[in-house]
Amino acid sequence: MADEARKRRVCASEYPARESFFAHRFVRLLTKTAAAQELGPEVTWLLTVIAHQEDAKRYSGPVTYWNEQLMPLCGFRSKGRLNRARQSAVESGWLHYETGGRTQPGRYWCLVPTGYEQLPDGPCDESEPVQNRTANGTHAEPTRNRNGAPSTLFPIPNPKGGKPADAGPSAADIEDVITVWNESGLAQCRKLTDKRRSALRKRLADSDWRQNWREALDRTVRSSFCRGENDRGWQADIDWFIQPDSVTRILEGKYDDRNGQHSNSGSADDVMDRHTADVLARMRAEQAAGNGGPA
Numbered sequence: 001m002a003d004e005a006r007k008r009r010v011c012a013s014e015y016p017a018r019e020s021f022f023a024h025r026f027v028r029l030l031t032k033t034a035a036a037q038e039l040g041p042e043v044t045w046l047l048t049v050i051a052h053q054e055d056a057k058r059y060s061g062p063v064t065y066w067n068e069q070l071m072p073l074c075g076f077r078s079k080g081r082l083n084r085a086r087q088s089a090v091e092s093g094w095l096h097y098e099t100g101g102r103t104q105p106g107r108y109w110c111l112v113p114t115g116y117e118q119l120p121d122g123p124c125d126e127s128e129p130v131q132n133r134t135a136n137g138t139h140a141e142p143t144r145n146r147n148g149a150p151s152t153l154f155p156i157p158n159p160k161g162g163k164p165a166d167a168g169p170s171a172a173d174i175e176d177v178i179t180v181w182n183e184s185g186l187a188q189c190r191k192l193t194d195k196r197r198s199a200l201r202k203r204l205a206d207s208d209w210r211q212n213w214r215e216a217l218d219r220t221v222r223s224s225f226c227r228g229e230n231d232r233g234w235q236a237d238i239d240w241f242i243q244p245d246s247v248t249r250i251l252e253g254k255y256d257d258r259n260g261q262h263s264n265s266g267s268a269d270d271v272m273d274r275h276t277a278d279v280l281a282r283m284r285a286e287q288a289a290g291n292g293g294p295a
Contacts, residue, residue: 018059023051043085051110062107078179169204189238199242216247223255
């Protein structure tokens with residue numbers, strides 16, 4: 001019985017026969033079905049990488065990768081993010097994946113989900129229509145746009161009607177901030193609480209914060225003050241970092257070391273304006289010199 005089950009798994013895992021330029025048609029199919037809207041850009045890019053690696057191997061067999069090899073190719077900064085994207089691709093029917101082990105990398109190949117094989121294969125912009133063909137080689141009539149004119153765009157209806165709503169930051173986006181923070185060497189975030197999740201969702205909805213938080217974290221790590229070298233022993237933690245103004249203040253240089261020195265007074269909420277601190281220091285020095293005292 002066990003042998004029969006193993007044989008069935010082997011048969012089910014056979015690499016499929018491919019037509020020439022399958023990868024190109026596969027990526028066009030991802031585009032026509034608006035896969036990026038449903039699955040997200042990370043999953044779509046993972047599928048694109050796998051499809052074109054199949055093409056690079058002339059469709060001779062599965063694509064094989066260790067997680068550590070695949071992560072930088074797809075831009076995943078953590079293994080958890082790769083796992084989530086890969087699982088989503090498999091569950092949606094676009095990817096076949098066989099886990100590897102200590103001595104064997106994972107095996108991958110792309111799939112066309114059931115029901116999508118008949119979609120016409122052609123451009124999907126608003127240029128002059130060309131003769132489309134489906135996955136089985138038959139020809140398909142061109143679709144028409146909202147004005148009734150022939151269109152090459154395959155219509156993907158929005159089931160809720162109207163303009164698709166912005167889904168906002170994903171769970172993976174939020175967890176990625178926590179993962180990168182915990183790898184920075186700063187005070188560990190032991191739990192992603194509801195309050196932290198809510199705050200991160202708001203911060204990541206801000207395009208400026210989303211684009212710059214990694215740079216701000218890098219500058220936080222380099223700041224002596226934020227590492228706890230101050231008279232209060234305060235250290236930067238995740239709750240401070242995800243406050244509305246923290247990233248902005250970091251990028252403005254409020255916490256940067258100056259001339260190899262750092263400030264040893266104040267707190268996270270009102271760490272001194274560096275320019276003001278320098279002005280006050282010069283005023284004190286000038287006053288002391290005018291009084292004949294030590295500078």
